Amino acid sequence: MPKKILLDCDPGIDDALAIALAHGSDGIEVVGLTSVAGNVDLDNTTNNAQRLAEYYGLDAPVARGADRALLRDNVRADHVHGTNGLGGVVLPAASRSAVDEHAVEFIIDRLRSAPGEISLVAVGPLTNIALALRREPRVAEWAAEFVIMGGSFGRGNVTPAAEFNIGADPEAAAVVFGAPWRTTMVGLDLTLQARASEPVRARFSDLGRLERELISPVLDFAGRNEQYRERGPAVHDVCAVARVLDPGLITAVPARVEVETAGRFTTGMTVVDFNAPAERCNAEVATELDQDAFWDVVTAGFRKVAAGLP
Numbered sequence: 001m002p003k004k005i006l007l008d009c010d011p012g013i014d015d016a017l018a019i020a021l022a023h024g025s026d027g028i029e030v031v032g033l034t035s036v037a038g039n040v041d042l043d044n045t046t047n048n049a050q051r052l053a054e055y056y057g058l059d060a061p062v063a064r065g066a067d068r069a070l071l072r073d074n075v076r077a078d079h080v081h082g083t084n085g086l087g088g089v090v091l092p093a094a095s096r097s098a099v100d101e102h103a104v105e106f107i108i109d110r111l112r113s114a115p116g117e118i119s120l121v122a123v124g125p126l127t128n129i130a131l132a133l134r135r136e137p138r139v140a141e142w143a144a145e146f147v148i149m150g151g152s153f154g155r156g157n158v159t160p161a162a163e164f165n166i167g168a169d170p171e172a173a174a175v176v177f178g179a180p181w182r183t184t185m186v187g188l189d190l191t192l193q194a195r196a197s198e199p200v201r202a203r204f205s206d207l208g209r210l211e212r213e214l215i216s217p218v219l220d221f222a223g224r225n226e227q228y229r230e231r232g233p234a235v236h237d238v239c240a241v242a243r244v245l246d247p248g249l250i251t252a253v254p255a256r257v258e259v260e261t262a263g264r265f266t267t268g269m270t271v272v273d274f275n276a277p278a279e280r281c282n283a284e285v286a287t288e289l290d291q292d293a294f295w296d297v298v299t300a301g302f303r304k305v306a307a308g309l310p
Contacts, residue, residue: 087221
């Protein structure tokens with residue numbers, strides 16, 4: 001039986017590719033997409049989620065979520081993702097609107113309806129997840145697993161200390177890591193191993209419209225960013241979906257993770273203690289990627305999407 005996942009996202013170039021992998025994998029059933037402000041504003045992330053779902057032929061509801069961080073001014077990454085979030089790629093308008101239910105209620109309702117059956121995967125700022133936990137703490141019990149793309153045990157990318165998704169809403173991240181579940185943290189130390197280099201991109205050459213209309217344009221746009229020019233853009237969010245699909249692709253080790261919310265230079269930092277006693281560990285922290293196997297899985301997922309484009 002495929003794993004059911006609910007994907008909380010802020011599309012975003014790598015979010016778009018993560019949705020494609022989830023939809024194209026026989027081992028995953030997407031039960032819903034929830035949007036959050038992050039890489040770009042909420043209007044764009046929601047619109048992109050709707051358009052991507054319809055473009056891929058993914059029949060899953062989209063719920064609109066939080067438009068701002070819990071306590072801070074919004075941070076954006078449009079210099080990486082473009083003003084519309086997809087590097088200027090304009091997909092056809094979606095024929096269906098987002099559901100009337102707010103993303104926070106959508107998350108609570110879906111997990112309540114199938115306790116222990118749905119993996120919750122968050123690849124944007126953790127605002128929706130924190131609000132869901134505050135409204136209904138049993139979310140932490142109902143999720144089959146909780147996987148995020150976010151954080152780092154090394155350096156950050158939005159600041160020297162903070163990774164973007166955590167730095168965009170550190171208070172929300174602190175709520176999430178403080179909840180009574182074990183978070184799988186797929187952070188920069190892992191995702192920077194997943195680079196769409198030229199040899200990797202050669203794998204996509206037979207994907208037809210999907211490659212021409214979406215994959216190549218968004219990777220070309222992301223690759224202009226200075227941090228990616230030498231080795232190709234990292235597909236950060238794809239790694240979180242891959243972890244759910246096949247945990248063996250990613251080595252993760254137990255650790256205690258705390259989120260810094262008050263440091264002058266370190267706000268948004270994920271402080272990772274790999275030496276914490278077992279009873280204090282609240283996370284599995286990703287450390288190493290099986291790169292060849294990862295790209296085999298990603299390419300297979302993309303190929304299935306390409307074959308089934310409406």
